[in-house]
Amino acid sequence: MDAYQSVGIRRRLKRFFRRDGRALIFAMDHGFEHGPADFEPVWEHVDPRIIMRKVVRAGIDGVMMLPGVTRLAVDELKPDTGLMIKLTSKTELRPKDEQLLQSQLGFVEDAIKLGADAIAATVYWGSPQEDVMMRQFAEIASYAHDLGFPIVQFAYPRGPYINEKYGSKEDYRVVMYGARAAVEIGADMIKTYWTGSKETFAKVVDAAAGVPVLLSGGAKTDSPVDFLKLVWEVIEAGGAGAVVGRNIFQRENPEPMIRALLRVVHRNEDPEEAAKAEGLL
Numbered sequence: 119m120d121a122y123q124s125v126g127i128r129r130r131l132k133r134f135f136r137r138d139g140r141a142l143i144f145a146m147d148h149g150f151e152h153g154p155a156d157f158e159p160v161w162e163h164v165d166p167r168i169i170m171r172k173v174v175r176a177g178i179d180g181v182m183m184l185p186g187v188t189r190l191a192v193d194e195l196k197p198d199t200g201l202m203i204k205l206t207s208k209t210e211l212r213p214k215d216e217q218l219l220q221s222q223l224g225f226v227e228d229a230i231k232l233g234a235d236a237i238a239a240t241v242y243w244g245s246p247q248e249d250v251m252m253r254q255f256a257e258i259a260s261y262a263h264d265l266g267f268p269i270v271q272f273a274y275p276r277g278p279y280i281n282e283k284y285g286s287k288e289d290y291r292v293v294m295y296g297a298r299a300a301v302e303i304g305a306d307m308i309k310t311y312w313t314g315s316k317e318t319f320a321k322v323v324d325a326a327a328g329v330p331v332l333l334s335g336g337a338k339t340d341s342p343v344d345f346l347k348l349v350w351e352v353i354e355a356g357g358a359g360a361v362v363g364r365n366i367f368q369r370e371n372p373e374p375m376i377r378a379l380l381r382v383v384h385r386n387e388d389p390e391e392a393a394k395a396e397g398l399l
């Protein structure tokens with residue numbers, strides 16, 4: 119028989135993933151991690167209630183926030199919207215060389231009190247502070263797992279030696295290494311960078327050995343179709359979906375974009391067809 123905790127982890131993961139094993143998750147930790155200026159393109163979205171209402175209305179599978187913003191926006195969620203609460207971050211106000219550390223900003227108990235379905239934490243693999251983040255992740259994961267909560271790792275390779283050895287943190291060998299490290303430390307879901315091609319992203323998915331790998335959206339693309347094409351490639355590569363912030367909240371009208379993304383993620387629709395169907399082309 120399964121331990122109770124395993125049942126809880128499985129059940130809570132289903133709040134994000136549909137039967138096809140894929141998910142589209144809205145990310146909104148930018149006010150802390152990048153600063154509120156990220157909302158300037160559509161300033162009303164700085165209010166988490168306003169953007170969350172739109173995102174949920176468009177049919178998003180799950181959302182990711184930090185604890186304080188969750189408190190403000192949680193009433194906008196539907197009962198079946200997956201809620202991921204992230205417990206680590208850093209500001210861009212820190213001295214540059216200390217930005218290679220994500221600090222713990224909340225506790226598993228707080229996330230549970232807020233109604234989380236999953237707990238998330240970042241590890242910058244390759245950072246001089248990797249050791250601190252590994253321990254932090256292990257402690258959060260161990261406690262979350264004990265209580266039946268899945269743990270999501272934002273597995274981001276980042277550090278001076280990576281640049282020296284591979285030239286870029288998006289080199290697939292580095293991203294693949296980070297994803298594998300996330301699996302080996304016990305992550306139940308992984309969010310990571312695009313590697314530049316379907317073929318290389320497929321290797322990242324392989325290295326994760328069945329643990330779902332989701333794209334970390336990245337900066338807003340010039341046209342919606344460009345981003346839909348990127349997510350389409352992630353799905354073709356065996357990725358389990360995407361966690362998207364700026365390509366949603368920096369658009370004047372995020373709802374058609376979300377519906378088009380859902381078509382690509384869950385129906386494998388051609389990106390241009392999906393864009394046309396939602397009036398984006």
Ligand SMILES: O=C(COP(=O)(O)O)[C@@H](O)[C@H](O)[C@H](O)COP(=O)(O)O
Nearest residue numbers: 145147151334335336361362363364
């Ligand atoms: O992980 C984050 C930041 O990563 P970064 O340091 O910008 O590479 C988060 O703030 C976001 O949740 C993540 O980037 C997803 O949002 P978008 O990239 O799609 O805006």
